[in-house]
Structures are given as structure tokens and as C-alpha cells.
Amino acid sequence: MRYTEKDIRNIPLTEFMAALGEKPVKSFEDMKLYYAPQRDDTEPMLVVDTNTNRWYDHATDQSGDIIDLAALKMNPTLYMDPRDFILKYMNEYEQGKELSIMARCPQPPTVVGIDIKKVKLIDFMKALGQEHPVAADGNLRIYNAPYDANPGPTMVINTETNLWRDTKSGAYGSIYDLAYELTGSCNMSELNRYIASEMAVLEKSKDKEQNTEPSKQEPDKPQRKIRL
Structure with a gap:
């Protein structure tokens, strides 16, 4: 909540x-x-x-x-x-309770061939429809918060740690915490399936783009002249 x-x-x-x-x-x-x-x-x-x-x-x-x-x-x-x-205190308190519930019900992190813990947050944001960040500063990438009813550039991703934080609400964490913000679910299996399904759509779109790219034709090689 x-x-x-x-x-x-x-x-x-x-x-x-x-x-x-x-x-x-x-x-x-x-x-x-x-x-x-x-x-x-x-x-x-x-x-x-x-x-x-x-x-x-x-x-x-x-x-x-x-x-x-x-x-x-x-x-x-x-x-x-x-x-x-x-x-601040209530949201951190609620998040602590939810993460505690999640920790008591561990599930394997790999779903449908995807190792969730290795998914980069910037790739997950692409899967959510944000191809590029609003701004960048060193290893920080700023995005419009996808879970906010009035999304603004308050979500900051650290590409080195692969963690995020919301400068407005104070919410923070890993990809699982972001998935929780988007779904409201504390069930690890549901979070795994949600992340995996979003990433699968992204991978399919990548494959489709590659298949639709026109093949590059090599220029005709000049014919060798015959010496007499």
C-alpha cells in the first residue's frame, strides 16, 4: 500500500x-x-x-x-x-512489512528462462514504454515515475547498483520493489511473472525490428578486365 x-x-x-x-x-x-x-x-x-x-x-x-x-x-x-x-514514515513502514512478507515466501528468481536479478532496470523501463530517460547525470538516469498517477521525472536509476529511488515519495529498491509499485502485489511468483512477461514483450519487439530491417545489399564488384 x-x-x-x-x-x-x-x-x-x-x-x-x-x-x-x-x-x-x-x-x-x-x-x-x-x-x-x-x-x-x-x-x-x-x-x-x-x-x-x-x-x-x-x-x-x-x-x-x-x-x-x-x-x-x-x-x-x-x-x-x-x-x-x-x-515518509508510513510508506517506509508499509514497505518494510511487505518486503518482510516477501522474504518469508522465497521463490526462485528465474522465470521462463529469465534471471530476474540480472535484468537491468533501464531495460525494464524500456519494456514499460520508456525507451530513453528524461535526463542523465553520470551513472544516474532520470525517468517519469511509471507507478505515479501524475507521472513526473522523480524516479532515479543508478546504473552501477541497478537500484532506483523516487525523489518525491521516498520509495526505493530493486526491480522487485518497482514491480510492487506497479502491481501492488507482494507475491514473489506474481512479481516474477510480471517482470518476465514485460521483458518477453520487449525481446519480441527487438526480434521483430531485426526481422523487418532491410538487408544491406553489397555493391556490385567491378569486373576484372582481361589483359591481352
């Missing part, structure tokens, strides 16, 4: 606390008691009401929603908007 700004109000505070690395110390029906993530307290002081999805801090008498808590936790020199802070 990839959170966007419109999802923020519906994110359970318990999930946000988990993304921050906090676990409830005690639970009382709809109430969960935590250590305040914005301080280094010796006692748990933050209560989350799972029914209203709001929190209350016994130490400061403050209360609020997920955005208010993020504003207290975030470093203002790194984030201008608490919504950006929430999206």
Missing part, C-alpha cells in the same frame, strides 16, 4: 506509532498507553484512543490528531509540513 495525502486522516494512530517504532505499554479497552515519541520519558504518558483516533499527553495536557502528533515529533529543519513526515 502506498499512502497519499488524502489518506492521512484515516491512518490509525496505532499504526503511526508503530511506524515510529513505538509499541503500547498497556491497553484498556479502546485506550492504549505509550511512551511519548517526541520525548525521552521514564514513564509512558501518551494515551491513544482507538475509537476517536486521537491522543492525549498526560505530561503536557496536550491532545490532538495524527497531524498534531507528527508536528511535535518531526524535526522542523527537515520537514516543513507534518504531512510529509507522516507519509
Whole structure:
């Protein structure tokens, strides 16, 4: 799952606390008691009401929603908007959970004769319809993000490491992570089949181009003159 700004109000505070690395110390029906993530307290002081999805801090008498808590936790020199802070932590948290599921269900990386781990990301982008990057800088190639509803040049591929990163969402990883962004599937077999099918289409198009290229005719050799 990839959170966007419109999802923020519906994110359970318990999930946000988990993304921050906090676990409830005690639970009382709809109430969960935590250590305040914005301080280094010796006692748990933050209560989350799972029914209203709001929190209350016994130490400061403050209360609020997920955005208010993020504003207290975030470093203002790194984030201008608490919504950006929430999206970064929640999306990294979700990605970690999904990759953990994938790791527990390993599948052989070779499908239909293709070694997925050896597929170059720039070739995979060609298979997705982006023949050339928008820009290049050394070993970096910049592409329009194919998984974004409003694709822009935010996806950067490092051709040396064969890894990618999105400068807008913070998403990153290998070809499997990119396939996840495109399909939403955490099933390794499905990801293998998806990547292999896209690459197979690319290979077929290459073969078709080679077969349709006009054959080069060699120029007529000059006839040798007969000496008398």
C-alpha cells in the first residue's frame, strides 16, 4: 500500500506509532498507553484512543490528531509540513512489512528462462514504454515515475547498483520493489511473472525490428578486365 495525502486522516494512530517504532505499554479497552515519541520519558504518558483516533499527553495536557502528533515529533529543519513526515514514515513502514512478507515466501528468481536479478532496470523501463530517460547525470538516469498517477521525472536509476529511488515519495529498491509499485502485489511468483512477461514483450519487439530491417545489399564488384 502506498499512502497519499488524502489518506492521512484515516491512518490509525496505532499504526503511526508503530511506524515510529513505538509499541503500547498497556491497553484498556479502546485506550492504549505509550511512551511519548517526541520525548525521552521514564514513564509512558501518551494515551491513544482507538475509537476517536486521537491522543492525549498526560505530561503536557496536550491532545490532538495524527497531524498534531507528527508536528511535535518531526524535526522542523527537515520537514516543513507534518504531512510529509507522516507519509515518509508510513510508506517506509508499509514497505518494510511487505518486503518482510516477501522474504518469508522465497521463490526462485528465474522465470521462463529469465534471471530476474540480472535484468537491468533501464531495460525494464524500456519494456514499460520508456525507451530513453528524461535526463542523465553520470551513472544516474532520470525517468517519469511509471507507478505515479501524475507521472513526473522523480524516479532515479543508478546504473552501477541497478537500484532506483523516487525523489518525491521516498520509495526505493530493486526491480522487485518497482514491480510492487506497479502491481501492488507482494507475491514473489506474481512479481516474477510480471517482470518476465514485460521483458518477453520487449525481446519480441527487438526480434521483430531485426526481422523487418532491410538487408544491406553489397555493391556490385567491378569486373576484372582481361589483359591481352
